[in-house]
Amino acid sequence: xxxxxxxxxxxxxxxxxxxxxxxxxxxxxxxxxxxxxxxxxxxxxxxxxxxxxxxxxxxxxxxxxxxxxxxxxxxxxxxxxxxxxxxxxxxxxxxxxxxxxxxxxxxxxxxxxxxxxxxxxxxxxxxxxxxxxxxxxxxxxxxxxxxxxxxxxxxxxxxxxxxxxxxxxxxxxxxxxxxxxxxxxxxxxxxxxxxxxxxxxxxxxxxxxxxxxxxxxxxxxxxxxxxxxxxxxxxxxxxxxxxxxxxxxxxxxxxxxxxxxxxxxxxxxxxxxxxxxxxxxxxxxxxxxxxxxxxxxxxxxxxxxxxxxx
Numbered sequence: 001x002x003x004x005x006x007x008x009x010x011x012x013x014x015x016x017x018x019x020x021x022x023x024x025x026x027x028x029x030x031x032x033x034x035x036x037x038x039x040x041x042x043x044x045x046x047x048x049x050x051x052x053x054x055x056x057x058x059x060x061x062x063x064x065x066x067x068x069x070x071x072x073x074x075x076x077x078x079x080x081x082x083x084x085x086x087x088x089x090x091x092x093x094x095x096x097x098x099x100x101x102x103x104x105x106x107x108x109x110x111x112x113x114x115x116x117x118x119x120x121x122x123x124x125x126x127x128x129x130x131x132x133x134x135x136x137x138x139x140x141x142x143x144x145x146x147x148x149x150x151x152x153x154x155x156x157x158x159x160x161x162x163x164x165x166x167x168x169x170x171x172x173x174x175x176x177x178x179x180x181x182x183x184x185x186x187x188x189x190x191x192x193x194x195x196x197x198x199x200x201x202x203x204x205x206x207x208x209x210x211x212x213x214x215x216x217x218x219x220x221x222x223x224x225x226x227x228x229x230x231x232x233x234x235x236x237x238x239x240x241x242x243x244x245x246x247x248x249x250x251x252x253x254x255x256x257x258x259x260x261x262x263x264x265x266x267x268x269x270x271x272x273x274x275x276x277x278x279x280x281x282x283x284x285x286x287x288x289x290x291x292x293x294x295x296x297x298x299x300x301x302x303x304x305x306x307x308x309x310x
Contacts, residue, residue, distance in 0.1 A: 003048045003049075003110070004019065005050075005051065006049070007099045009099040010052055012030065017099055018102070020103045030058070049111050049113060051074050051111055052073070052076070053077075074112065081101060084101065088104070121208060124208040141157055145157045175204050188203070188301065191300050197264060197265045198261075199257075199260075202253045202254070210224070212224060214298055214301025225247050226248065255286065
């Protein structure tokens with residue numbers, strides 16, 4: 001029996017749906033009535049997978065409605081879909097075509113359903129994302145403060161920096177309250193923060209944006225974050241391996257943790273020093289430390305045991 005896969009291209013007002021292998025394509029409004037029609041129609045098809053692209057939040061309500069109807073849902077990375085379309089030689093682009101490409105991707109990769117984060121986890125993810133945005137704005141304004149010499153412009157920048165710092169403090173309080181009010185999250189935070197190099201911000205980011213941590217193997221979790229090295233070789237030619245893709249926000253905080261860990265975590269410091277002594281460039285060694293840190297954190301949540309030096 002052929003696998004039935006459904007691809008949905010989500011826009012602000014419309015849903016374009018494609019079904020493989022039948023080739024059926026249809027459109028619905030992205031509103032409560034349209035979502036009800038969508039779930040009823042897909043239930044009659046009994047698909048093995050329903051895939052949606054992550055589209056800046058428009059997909060969230062759709063994915064939640066499908067999950068509530070007990071349909072097998074997965075939200076996929078748009079970069080993977082673009083790469084797949086390019087590999088197919090698919091140059092034409094429209095919403096129905098995009099939906100068919102998503103369905104084809106789900107079929108070709110045998111995409112598995114992925115559980116959606118609950119409302120509380122989505123809220124924490126939004127808070128963490130907003131905190132990251134405020135930090136980026138603060139960094140930009142502080143750089144401007146260093147360059148600007150006009151007094152009244154400098155005062156304007158200083159006022160904005162103070163307002164952003166106040167907002168950052170407020171967000172940190174909200175994040176702390178959210179984690180501390182959830183016993184499960186509090187336990188996870190304590191386990192993750194037991195590792196030297198991992199602070200509260202890193203722990204909260206991992207809880208919010210990597211809920212799969214502790215549930216996957218080390219290779220799977222590294223690939224999900226974008227820390228798995230990709231080998232480049234052809235015949236006798238051997239290129240440098242590289243990393244990329246995955247969840248960039250998680251990867252950034254893991255690099256932060258790795259920079260601290262290579263100085264203060266005895267296990268990871270020895271690991272970093274050993275790689276550098278063997279001739280590895282420091283950046284390559286740092287990436288390896290970040291990957292090993294992720295592996296350690298994954299095992300800690302999997303085994304529900306805090307960091308142990310021996």
